[in-house]
Amino acid sequence: MTTEATPQDQAQAAKTSPRALTRQRRRHSAARFWKQYRSHRAGLFGLTALLLFALIALTAPLTIGSDVQSVTDAPGGPLESPSAEFPLGTDQFGRSLLGLVVWGSRVSLLVGLLAAVLSVAIGALIGITAGHFRGWYATVLMRITDWFLVMPTLVLAIALATVMSRSLSTIILAIGVTTWPTTARLVRAQTLAVESRPYIERAKALGGGHWHIMSRHVLPNVIPLVLAQTTLIISSAILAEATLAFLGLGDPTVVSWGGLLQDAREAGAVSSGKWWYLVPPGIAIAIVALAFTLCGRAVESVLNPRLGVAR
Amino acid sequence: MTAEATPSLVEKTDGPAEAGPSVHGPRARTRTAYLRYVAGKVGGAAVSLLAVLVTSFFLFRLIPGDPVKYMTGGRQVSAEQLAAYRREFGLDLPLWQQFTEYCGKALTGDLGTSYQFNAPVIDKITEALPNTLLLTGTAFVLYTALGVFLGTRAAWRHGRLGDRLNTGLALTLYSIPSFWLGLLLIIVFSVGIGPIPGLFPTGGMESGGEEGFAYVLDVAHHLILPVITLVAVEYGQTLLVTRSALLDEMGSDYLTTARAKGLRDDLVRRRHAVPNAMLPTVTLIFVNLGRTVAGVILVETVFSWPGLGGLFYQALSVPDLPLVQGLFFIFAAAVIVMNTLADLIYPLLDPRVGR
Numbered sequence: 001m002t003t004e005a006t007p008q009d010q011a012q013a014a015k016t017s018p019r020a021l022t023r024q025r026r027r028h029s030a031a032r033f034w035k036q037y038r039s040h041r042a043g044l045f046g047l048t049a050l051l052l053f054a055l056i057a058l059t060a061p062l063t064i065g066s067d068v069q070s071v072t073d074a075p076g077g078p079l080e081s082p083s084a085e086f087p088l089g090t091d092q093f094g095r096s097l098l099g100l101v102v103w104g105s106r107v108s109l110l111v112g113l114l115a116a117v118l119s120v121a122i123g124a125l126i127g128i129t130a131g132h133f134r135g136w137y138a139t140v141l142m143r144i145t146d147w148f149l150v151m152p153t154l155v156l157a158i159a160l161a162t163v164m165s166r167s168l169s170t171i172i173l174a175i176g177v178t179t180w181p182t183t184a185r186l187v188r189a190q191t192l193a194v195e196s197r198p199y200i201e202r203a204k205a206l207g208g209g210h211w212h213i214m215s216r217h218v219l220p221n222v223i224p225l226v227l228a229q230t231t232l233i234i235s236s237a238i239l240a241e242a243t244l245a246f247l248g249l250g251d252p253t254v255v256s257w258g259g260l261l262q263d264a265r266e267a268g269a270v271s272s273g274k275w276w277y278l279v280p281p282g283i284a285i286a287i288v289a290l291a292f293t294l295c296g297r298a299v300e301s302v303l304n305p306r307l308g309v310a311r
Numbered sequence: 312m313t314a315e316a317t318p319s320l321v322e323k324t325d326g327p328a329e330a331g332p333s334v335h336g337p338r339a340r341t342r343t344a345y346l347r348y349v350a351g352k353v354g355g356a357a358v359s360l361l362a363v364l365v366t367s368f369f370l371f372r373l374i375p376g377d378p379v380k381y382m383t384g385g386r387q388v389s390a391e392q393l394a395a396y397r398r399e400f401g402l403d404l405p406l407w408q409q410f411t412e413y414c415g416k417a418l419t420g421d422l423g424t425s426y427q428f429n430a431p432v433i434d435k436i437t438e439a440l441p442n443t444l445l446l447t448g449t450a451f452v453l454y455t456a457l458g459v460f461l462g463t464r465a466a467w468r469h470g471r472l473g474d475r476l477n478t479g480l481a482l483t484l485y486s487i488p489s490f491w492l493g494l495l496l497i498i499v500f501s502v503g504i505g506p507i508p509g510l511f512p513t514g515g516m517e518s519g520g521e522e523g524f525a526y527v528l529d530v531a532h533h534l535i536l537p538v539i540t541l542v543a544v545e546y547g548q549t550l551l552v553t554r555s556a557l558l559d560e561m562g563s564d565y566l567t568t569a570r571a572k573g574l575r576d577d578l579v580r581r582r583h584a585v586p587n588a589m590l591p592t593v594t595l596i597f598v599n600l601g602r603t604v605a606g607v608i609l610v611e612t613v614f615s616w617p618g619l620g621g622l623f624y625q626a627l628s629v630p631d632l633p634l635v636q637g638l639f640f641i642f643a644a645a646v647i648v649m650n651t652l653a654d655l656i657y658p659l660l661d662p663r664v665g666r
Contacts, residue, residue, distance in 0.1 A: 042479070147362055150650055152602060155623075155642045159635070162627055163373045235486065242488050243609060247624065261491060270494050273502040282491035289486035 036302045043298020049291035053284075057105040064099045082276050089276050091260075092267040100255050101280045107256040108288070111171055112238035118176030119237070120230045123183025128222060130184070131191025132214050142188070149181040157240060161249040168251050175240045183229050187222050194221045224303045231296035235289040242285050257281040349655055356651040363643040367636045368413050372406070422640070423633035427626065432637035435622060442516060443618030446611070447603040449534060450541035455596055457542065458549025462592075465550065466557035467580055478554065481547035489544040493613035496536050511536050514615035537614045541607065545599070552595045557588040590661050594653050601649030604642060 037043055082089045088097035130141040160174035203213055244250055245258025260281040269277040422432040465474040501511045512533050569579045604619065611620035619638060626634035
């Protein structure tokens with residue numbers, strides 16, 4: 001977002017250092033962003049849900065404890081219906097499902113976040129460099145991007161997860177490597193728009209190198225777009241993680257929501273009508289994915305009011 | 312586009328003598344421009360298909376371990392038998408030779424032999440393809456119609472309760488994992504909980520032993536739950552794209568003109584706003600068409616539907632390399648072909664594109 005210096009800012013500029021001035025300007029624009037974001041009711045709902053889930057995930061070691069995933073000394077009998085002791089029932093090993101769902105939030109959120117960060121980092125890097133260096137370099141990069149764009153994302157992710165060993169980093173890599181092309185295209189378009197502005201010419205005339213222009217001028221203008229994109233990608237990354245885990249491609253030693261659903265299916269919860277085993281992990285996935293989508297749409301519509309997203 | 316529009320306007324005012332060439336001139340030019348555009352897009356698609364072929368070959372060679380070990384299923388086999396297996400599947404050749412052979416065969420429609428079924432991959436694919444097309448085709452028609460219909464209504468009544476409910480529901484269903492929804496539907500409507508009896512079959516495509524009209528009814532009965540699942544998770548995106556495209560058009564002057572002419576609200580929407588707003592939706596529809604072929608992996612797996620997606624899951628669990636490779640190629644090819652079709656149709660719908 002661009003910020004205009006108000007007269008007061010200019011008056012203060014005389015007495016404060018450039019660094020303090022920058023900090024103040026950033027604080028102003030953050031406050032303005034928050035003020036606009038607050039008017040999006042769905043965005044606020046999403047943010048609240050996210051903070052709640054983040055709190056649950058971060059405090060899980062205190063409230064639940066890591067021994068919840070231990071198969072050997074499980075407290076209950078196998079596949080018990082919900083009761084006072086086990087509010088959501090137990091799984092086939094007799095572990096408390098409530099504990100597992102809470103514990104699973106850690107893996108699902110972590111994988112979602114890291115995969116999205118990886119995806120957006122690749123996308124931003126390729127987008128900025130392809131927009132900055134034109135010529136054959138950009139042509140080759142955009143060809144690769146187009147190629148990734150036509151690949152069915154899920155199929156490619158499944159293929160990658162099959163090829164590599166079963167671990168969380170494999171899942172993160174598989175999701176990150178397959179979802180970056182949209183970001184790359186968006187960022188490249190924005191980079192081209194920024195680089196056509198006169199102040200870039202000025203920076204070049206003053207001897208600014210490639211790195212200086214990309215990191216000091218293009219990146220700050222691309223960051224808001226990248227943030228909105230990250231929020232949206234986290235939601236699809238969480239869904240993708242659940243999908244891969246459900247297909248049995250996840251790390252079998254960790255508990256995640258998708259893994260719980262796979263366990264439920266393998267334990268015959270479907271054919272025996274044990275709906276209480278299946279419902280909680282699925283609802284958790286849906287709420288978190290929806291919350292990130294709502295936040296992403298709210299951020300997008302604050303940054304780009306023309307998008308026509310309803311409040 | 313303005314550069315081309317201006318000369319033709321000038322030419323028309325020149326007089327009747329010039330009318331002939333001025334009418335045909337730009338049109339002929341447009342046609343050659345379109346042909347050049349088509350050639351470019353088709354060429355690009357061919358390159359993409361080749362790239363997919365290369366990827367599908369090398370990607371799955373990266374699986375650690377020996378493919379022959381998977382084939383023998385961990386049984387104790389002698390070295391001679393292993394060598395025989397290798398020779399049979401051409402795995403004793405150097406990699407580049409395997410690759411050229413694979414490409415040559417793929418061009419003639421031979422995608423190798425499945426380890427798991429010991430049958431040609433292409434046969435397994437052509438066997439499963441109609442089932443997938445039946446499922447995705449039905450779902451596709453329904454979710455596109457539903458998405459466009461609801462998206463139009465939501466945009467037209469922008470900001471009201473109906474719009475908010477519709478958009479909210481679409482976003483929520485869009486965030487639900489399809490396999491989870493499928494499992495829930497199976498529990499509720501096939502297995503049955505509480506007072507709800509099992510109304511629908513738990514999976515598969517047919518009960519067997521039915522013929523004629525009874526067979527059609529039986530397949531339709533099996534089709535209902537998977538189609539509901541697909542429609543529920545997919546219609547949201549069409550709704551959102553249609554809605555935002557129509558919202559973009561809502562402020563346009565030509566709509567004000569149409570209203571000023573005294574047209575009914577309904578006519579303004581159907582005749583004026585929607586056709587223009589449909590352009591982004593048309594692109595999405597084609598992208599969806601390509602995507603759904605691969606997108607049914609989960610739904611087919613959950614409902615044991617005998618289609619490509621279920622086959623892919625089976626092949627993965629072995630892993631049956633030639634089958635996985637072949638299906639990967641088919642899935643990607645579907646997307647590429649549909650995207651290219653969208654590119655080709657788009658300039659016909661919107662004359663500003665591709666000149």
